[in-house]
Amino acid sequence: MATALRERPYRDFLNASLHRRFMQSILYPLVVCYGIAIWWGTLTSPIWSWIPFGPVGLRVFLLVLSFLPVYMIRITSAQAGGRNAPSPHDAARQYGFRRAFFTAVFYVLSAFVYGEAYIWSCGGRARLDFTEEGRLHERIKLNERPIYLRYMFAALGLFQATMHMYRDYDRITAYVGRPQSDEKDPRTELLNNAPGYLRKAALYTVQTFTVGSALYFIYFRKVCWDWTYSVARRLKSLGKTSKPTGLSPFLPLVGIFLIQGTLLVFLWQVTNKAFSLLRAQEPLKKGKPLTNDSKDPNGSLINGLKSRNMQVKTAAFWELTIITGRFEDRRKTIFDETDRQKGPTVKQVTDLCLAEIKGVVERINKATAPTPPGAQSAPKPLPLAGSAQRLTKPLIEGQILGPGEPPETRLQWVEQAASQIARTHSSPQNAQNAVAREYLKKGQQKAIEVAQQAESSAKGYKETFAKSWPGRFFRRSLPRVANSVLFSTPYTKRTVILNAVVALTNLTVSSLKEDGPGQFHHLVPDIIRTFTATIKSIEAYMYGLEVHWTDADTLAKPESERKKVEEVDGLVKELKDGLSKQLGAFVEYLEGIGMSRLEIQDAKKLVARQTPEVVQVR
Secondary structure, three states: OOOOOOOOOHHHHHHHHHHHHHHHHHHHHHHHHHHHHHHHOOOOOOOOOOOOOOHHHHHHHHHHHHHHHHHHHHHHHOEOOOEOOOOHHHHHHHHOHHHHHHHHHHHHHHHHHHHHHHHHHHOOOOOOOOEEOOOOOOOEEEOHHHHHHHHHHHHHHHHHHHHHHHOOOOEOOOOOOOOOOOOOOHHHHHHHHHHHHHHHHHHHHHHHHHHHHHHHHHHHHHHHHHHHHHHHOOOOOEOOOOOOOOOOOHHHHHHHHHHHHHHHHHHHHHHHHHHHHHHOOOOEEOOEEHHHHOOOHHHHHHHHHOOOOHHHHHHHHHHHHHHHHHOHHHHHHHHHOOOOOOOOHHHHHHHHHHHHHHHHHHHHHHHHOOOOOOOOOOOOOOOOOOOOOOOOOOOOOOOOOOOOOOOOOHHHHHHHHHHHHHHHOOOOOHHHOHHHHHHHHHHHHHHHHHHHHHHHHHHHHHHHHHHOOHHHHHOOOHHHHHHHHHHOOOEOOHHHHHHHHHHHHHHHHHHHHHOOOOOHHHOHHHHHHHHHHHHHHHHHHHHHOOOOOOOHHHHOOOHHHOOOOHHHHHHHHHHHHHHHHHHHHHOOOOHHHOOOHHHHHHHHHHHHOOOOOOOOOO
16 A cells, blocks of 8 residues: 555654543542532531532632642653662662752642642631731731641642652553553542542651651741741731740641641642553543554554654554554554555564564673773873984883782782781891791781771671661662663663564464565564574573672572562563464464574474573673
8 A cells, every 4th residue: 555645743643642631630639629628618508618619619729729730740750661770779860850859849839839728718717827916915926827837738748749759650650561451440440549548648647747847846947937027027017026936726736737738648649640540541542543543544653663752652662562453454554555665564663663672682782791891091102213202211220029910809908008018117137037027927917807807897787788778779679670771771661662572473473364465474584583582681681690789678588589570571471472472373484484493493492491491691
């Protein structure tokens, strides 16, 4: 089929779909805001207490403004795949200061808007007015209660921002290798998990109250009071005192924060979860692939497969997997389009999928390649002929001692220092003194023993720190290292690779009946060889991968369980399943299309064995 039309970029279809999902995701936190707005009311009128007009509608509007900053964080920071780094410390560095600052500022802004909305709605009843009138003969005083409440809401925003970064809320986890025909309904998922969100919200609020209150009374009380007083004295005639007036009654104020803080964190939880669930839905529109609306569907799909944007590429490979697995009519067009400008459609799709799979082998080879020796310094150029400069240094008179190897460990440094002391204080006269030589020998041996004890103690301290809770931040765990090498960094490409494997398997199996032009069978040997080489490389790498001394969790496991990584095992299983299906479909034709009998037997053995053989790491 000729395809002379200019393909429309895949991003156009994806952005339109994401916009629809974004508008749907707003409905769920909006329901929570409506419930909170009713809770804040006085419930005096049977109609105006709940009808979404008047005071209730205004409170809902303010609460919507409070969760919109969270959507700004998610839209700008969403990633199709989580952060991938050998250790949490490396992941934190990859996250970047700017993104962390941006996340913290917008969560604090969200908490501030929520707090102001509550103070505006319930300030009089809860004694949260900006000032206290006092008695008739007293001047107006600044009220510390709203200062404390605003501070606690800001602390809650910082705590939530920390958890957002630590738990990687920006990760979109529902992109999977195989197409899903039974996706979870977001409404059902949110309703079923609502009690868990509420418990987590209460826990976060209690933790923030405990730490935040201690820091407030120790460090920040005077600072918050002085800053607020300096602003308020320009707006109202306040008393000259600049000392905090007190938080009494304190227990009702604590109850206000615990309840409202729990509701705020619950709103954040629903907002984040609704966004993630809607964003992670399959790339379909009315049950059909997104690119079906394009004048050149396969051209737009190829445009997405080539994209450098990971979100666009991930969605395009997921759609390719769905097309090759569910939509037979659309799959046939991939085989039929042979006169595309840059090559047949099936050839371009196959090459793009194989490039993602071969990338695994390339990253493994790069990680296991020996470190090249340090480049030697270039020799200095000789002076020109006729120069009076001396070409060689004068000969050294006296005893000549060639330089030894530089010390590398602490023990070698001590040995070198002790030897130097012995050589400095020795002479032909005292060398004959056996007593002096004996003392020098004992001193050197004592220094070595002290160095060994120091190294042993230092090693013990390091291991103790690695097992502690703060040490988790610096652990180079084996699963993290393996995932970083196989699936790239700083964000994982695992779903793209899985989708490429499944899509190639679907195309290979269906080509026997649907490849009318008969061009795909020439690509099958390269696909099988790539699958075979990738499985071998992964198994060889995992066999030779050593557990880092900081990885306390892996070291605590039995020896047979240490190198079982769920993500890596899932990729190997997908590769073996795909290789098995390809061999089953083309077993009678493989020798005729260019594969040797040895290659075929090698692939069959690889699929047949359940556990990897002991292979030598290259």
